[in-house]
Amino acid sequence: MNYISLSDKDKKEMLDEIGISTVDELFTSVPKNIKLKRLLDVPAALSEPELVDKLREIAEKNKNAGLLSFLGAGAYQHYIPAVVDYLSSRGEFVSPYTPYQPEVSQGTLQVIFEFQTLICQLTGMDIANASLYDGASGAAEAVLMANRLTRKEKILVASTLHPQYRQVIKTYTRNLGLSIEEIDFVNSGKIDTEQLAKKIDEETAAVVCQSPNFFGIVEDIQTISNIAHKKNALSVCVVSEPISLGILEPPGKLGADIVTGEAQAFGMPLSFGGPYLGFMACSKKYLRQFPGRIAGQTKDVDGKQGYVLTLSTREQHIRRERATSNICTNQALCLLRATMFLETLGKCGLRDMATHNLYKADYARQKISEVKGVEARFSGTSFNEFVLSFNRPWVEIESSLREKLIIGGYDLQKDYPGLKNCALFCVTEMHKKEDIDKLVEILDEILRQ
Amino acid sequence: MMIREPLIFDISGTEKKAFSMPELDVPERKDLLKDIPSREEIEDFPQISEIEIVRHFTRLSKTNYCIDEGFYPLGSCTMKYNPKVNEKVAALDGFTSSHPYAALDVNQGNLEVLKTTEKLLQEITGMDAFTLQPSAGAQGESVGMMLIRACLEDRGDPRKIVLIPDSAHGTNPSSAHICGYQVQEVKSNESGTIDVDDLVKMLSEEVAAVMITNPNTLGVFENDIKRIADIVHAKGGFVYMDGANMNALLGICRPGDMGADVIHLNLHKTFSTPHGGGGPGSGPVGVKKKLEPYLPVPLIEQNEGIYSFNYERPKSIGRVRAFYGNFLVVVKALAYILSLGAEGLKEVSEIAVLNANYIRKKLEGIYHLKYSTPALHECVFSDKFQKKYGVQNLDIAKRLIDLNIHPPTMSFPLIVHGALMIEPTETESKRDLDMFINAMQQIAEEAREDPKILKSAPHKSYVRRLDETYAARNPILRWQPTQE
Amino acid sequence: MYPEDYYYTKDHEWIKIEGNKATVGVTDFAQKQMGDVVYVELPEIGTKLKFHKSFGVIESVKAVSDVYAPVSGEVTEVNEDLNDAPEILNEDPHKxxxxxxxxxxxxAELEELMSLSDYEKFLEGLED
Structure with missing residues (x-):
């Protein structure tokens, strides 16, 4: 199958018009010695039915159908209202480019403006951008932004920040002379604020922590921000499970200067890790150093309200090597889904979803803790994830769970050698009470053996 | 005239809802909320019914112009048709419901998608290895430059300078800068290609890489590319090739055969995945053997039919994002390649180039062509002929909107003042091409006869010309409750 | 149009000299080239400027332009009005x-500057 719309007659007419007889003549500027003298070695073209069969066959090699999963760790299963899939698949949203021509892109631009507003309301910040690639690159962009704002080079990162986010921060900063130091966690599962207070100094640009953190525990953002501010460092709060913002006090009200994170939970299916949706919000005074696209309100020549991409002098296409970021294409369609998701859930729906996560995860944690051979590792209050510590290697338990069609938690030992036999479990509103009870029962069975 | 669709916040009521949760089936422990800083409510968050949501977004969607509606010759953006079957296969439950941390045996299909796509891209580009992790072209660029830097550091000296032609896209200098390099601009000669003499003068042991877009942003093939690569390599530098314009080269020639050491592709351009109003994209990076050790972790390996991740890569630059890239975008690109086959891929570039040259021929003389060098998949005109009537490229662009055609690219290349960069792509019918040509001819005539109609265009759009100065001087970046 | 008692640079800054003190701005030509100014990034008072080095940035909707120091010296005052009303730079660039x-x-660096007549000749040379 190809997607060409020219008939042979059309081609002939066009070649005649150009004054040549074959298409090959259009490629004379490509030197002979680099021209490919054979056809590409790729599989023969498939018709649409064959293609669907082929891809379905590959998709079915994923053995996730019928499994009960308790995995989270930065990628969450939440209910996606039907209107999200229905509306977001409209060609008018799927098939335009970035809204460079505002007169014919008001739909996309207004959605961005609404998204920016929703993110500000959730995070308690003044301004938000039109998305970044994902939570990890968002955290890295926040570090670079803090470095530009403070002109300081030391970054303190919570060890309770998602391990992959920490890796991305390292990659982004490796050529820019920044130093990254980690802050340990204590038995509550929160970061060691005493250690933070010791390690921080006037050379520190930012303190980066995640809440709920990688262990699912709600960090004390206010205390962390106060410590940061005392040394004129910025407090960066990362949120990888934003459903939590339905009930948690917004980080902006707890002293955070930059709030960034992952909004996959707002209407993006798991999709093996992408596309997801990075977001970022900050205080108005940092606008000039804020990365990414931003939509702003204005009016047209008739005085009618409208929206445009604005403040683009911060961006690469104008400032080139001095831009705040090189980001260009972002995650617009994911932003659209998130906007639809949040507006559909609304004020009460998001709060209800958040409380269900809180209560269900708590119920699961309580029940599992009653099983012999396993206990909750940390004492801090968690949102929808919690760490379990087992009396034997996690890999053994994981494979026993798999036999019972359960995908257990995330193995923590590979990122935290100190957390031997520990795994991170996630429970959301998608889990019914019987799912949780089943997990408890099977764990009990496994651990009795 | 259409009535402006209000912001959701302005039509939000109280106690309305479009969604409700099931009854809670576990104990409600309100006391937990006391242990954490919790909020009473999300102030001013929308409350609205389902039909209102549906109408809100349906109405908003109608104010967008899109490729499904009509011709979209946005130069350098490759706005080709997005095949619908690709959406269908990317929505298969086996893909969408797979968790990135599930065990490898649960995710073999996903790894097969990634590995198969890598191999196909290797063959298409002549590169030795790929990473599909970068989320978009710009992230791909910075990964590419990081790889070069890591390899040079390994050799003992990262060097200081990256050379970039003055015709390049703005992300190039920005990406080089992120990797700690100073950018120096190489001049274009009068045929619009890199001035090799100028390049030779600038080359030194300090130059880490030359970033080249080929065909360049004028659509012109850099026919000295092999020689340039040889000269750069002789000085120990690398050649980075920006593959944004790969749509001109499929099955014709391969970056790997021209001397490129590292390239990035845009799956959302050449490989037909939709732009979504600005993403998600995908920016795979391909490298030659010498740069392979530095690729981001993890790499995908295949042994006896079993796929696995390899994290044991001591020289790797690390990760640039969480998980494995914009996976569903990769699924769509794979579907596209599989549906075309070798002949279909070659035909893509042939017809893309034919369409661009047809437009160029028809509009030559009516619009000014700064560079007469033969071009491939796009043509860059300017507003020079129309300027004498006081008409600029922006006016021409806005008038096209009235004629139901999306404007071309105007913001670059910087070496053409008043640029109109037109890239028709291969999927357009002759009827649509002729409609565009007629529209451009009509506009040229209007510029002579009635320039006012252009200066005040668009007339028929949902909103008319918007005041960007006002937006930048008085930034209103979110809805506020006080706003009336 | 251009004040006679000012001096000018090839980067289109003007400088008005009063003894050891000087006032610096950008010329009418420069503001026309940039279009509507939306933001001016000013240096801090006390900053030591170096001859020909950038000390600030002027942003219009679609361009960013550096402003270069016509002479070396220490900043004693910045035009705070530009923060709230950057359009003054378009409306009255010379005052x-x-x-x-x-x-x-x-x-000694003043030797490098152009007089009004030199600058006007320079501008004529710039026209296509």
Missing amino acids: KGWVIKLNIEDK
Whole structure:
């Protein structure tokens, strides 16, 4: 199958018009010695039915159908209202480019403006951008932004920040002379604020922590921000499970200067890790150093309200090597889904979803803790994830769970050698009470053996 | 005239809802909320019914112009048709419901998608290895430059300078800068290609890489590319090739055969995945053997039919994002390649180039062509002929909107003042091409006869010309409750 | 149009000299080239400027332009009005739209500047 719309007659007419007889003549500027003298070695073209069969066959090699999963760790299963899939698949949203021509892109631009507003309301910040690639690159962009704002080079990162986010921060900063130091966690599962207070100094640009953190525990953002501010460092709060913002006090009200994170939970299916949706919000005074696209309100020549991409002098296409970021294409369609998701859930729906996560995860944690051979590792209050510590290697338990069609938690030992036999479990509103009870029962069975 | 669709916040009521949760089936422990800083409510968050949501977004969607509606010759953006079957296969439950941390045996299909796509891209580009992790072209660029830097550091000296032609896209200098390099601009000669003499003068042991877009942003093939690569390599530098314009080269020639050491592709351009109003994209990076050790972790390996991740890569630059890239975008690109086959891929570039040259021929003389060098998949005109009537490229662009055609690219290349960069792509019918040509001819005539109609265009759009100065001087970046 | 008692640079800054003190701004030509100014990034008072080095940035909707120091010296005052009303720079570039005041460090550098007639000739040369 190809997607060409020219008939042979059309081609002939066009070649005649150009004054040549074959298409090959259009490629004379490509030197002979680099021209490919054979056809590409790729599989023969498939018709649409064959293609669907082929891809379905590959998709079915994923053995996730019928499994009960308790995995989270930065990628969450939440209910996606039907209107999200229905509306977001409209060609008018799927098939335009970035809204460079505002007169014919008001739909996309207004959605961005609404998204920016929703993110500000959730995070308690003044301004938000039109998305970044994902939570990890968002955290890295926040570090670079803090470095530009403070002109300081030391970054303190919570060890309770998602391990992959920490890796991305390292990659982004490796050529820019920044130093990254980690802050340990204590038995509550929160970061060691005493250690933070010791390690921080006037050379520190930012303190980066995640809440709920990688262990699912709600960090004390206010205390962390106060410590940061005392040394004129910025407090960066990362949120990888934003459903939590339905009930948690917004980080902006707890002293955070930059709030960034992952909004996959707002209407993006798991999709093996992408596309997801990075977001970022900050205080108005940092606008000039804020990365990414931003939509702003204005009016047209008739005085009618409208929206445009604005403040683009911060961006690469104008400032080139001095831009705040090189980001260009972002995650617009994911932003659209998130906007639809949040507006559909609304004020009460998001709060209800958040409380269900809180209560269900708590119920699961309580029940599992009653099983012999396993206990909750940390004492801090968690949102929808919690760490379990087992009396034997996690890999053994994981494979026993798999036999019972359960995908257990995330193995923590590979990122935290100190957390031997520990795994991170996630429970959301998608889990019914019987799912949780089943997990408890099977764990009990496994651990009795 | 259409009535402006209000912001959701302005039509939000109280106690309305479009969604409700099931009854809670576990104990409600309100006391937990006391242990954490919790909020009473999300102030001013929308409350609205389902039909209102549906109408809100349906109405908003109608104010967008899109490729499904009509011709979209946005130069350098490759706005080709997005095949619908690709959406269908990317929505298969086996893909969408797979968790990135599930065990490898649960995710073999996903790894097969990634590995198969890598191999196909290797063959298409002549590169030795790929990473599909970068989320978009710009992230791909910075990964590419990081790889070069890591390899040079390994050799003992990262060097200081990256050379970039003055015709390049703005992300190039920005990406080089992120990797700690100073950018120096190489001049274009009068045929619009890199001035090799100028390049030779600038080359030194300090130059880490030359970033080249080929065909360049004028659509012109850099026919000295092999020689340039040889000269750069002789000085120990690398050649980075920006593959944004790969749509001109499929099955014709391969970056790997021209001397490129590292390239990035845009799956959302050449490989037909939709732009979504600005993403998600995908920016795979391909490298030659010498740069392979530095690729981001993890790499995908295949042994006896079993796929696995390899994290044991001591020289790797690390990760640039969480998980494995914009996976569903990769699924769509794979579907596209599989549906075309070798002949279909070659035909893509042939017809893309034919369409661009047809437009160029028809509009030559009516619009000014700064560079007469033969071009491939796009043509860059300017507003020079129309300027004498006081008409600029922006006016021409806005008038096209009235004629139901999306404007071309105007913001670059910087070496053409008043640029109109037109890239028709291969999927357009002759009827649509002729409609565009007629529209451009009509506009040229209007510029002579009635320039006012252009200066005040668009007339028929949902909103008319918007005041960007006002937006930048008085930034209103979110809805506020006080706003009336 | 252009004040006669000012001096000018090839980067289109103007400088008005009063003893050891100077006022610096950008010329009418420069503001026309940039279009509607939306933001001016000003240096801090006390900053030591170096001859020909950038000390600030002027942003219009679609362009960013550096402003270069016509002479070396220490910034004594910046035009705070530009923060709230950057449009002054378009409306009155040679007077109300001044950018900074400074103490001149090395009078010898003044030799490099153009007089009004030189600048006008320079502008003529720029036209296509």
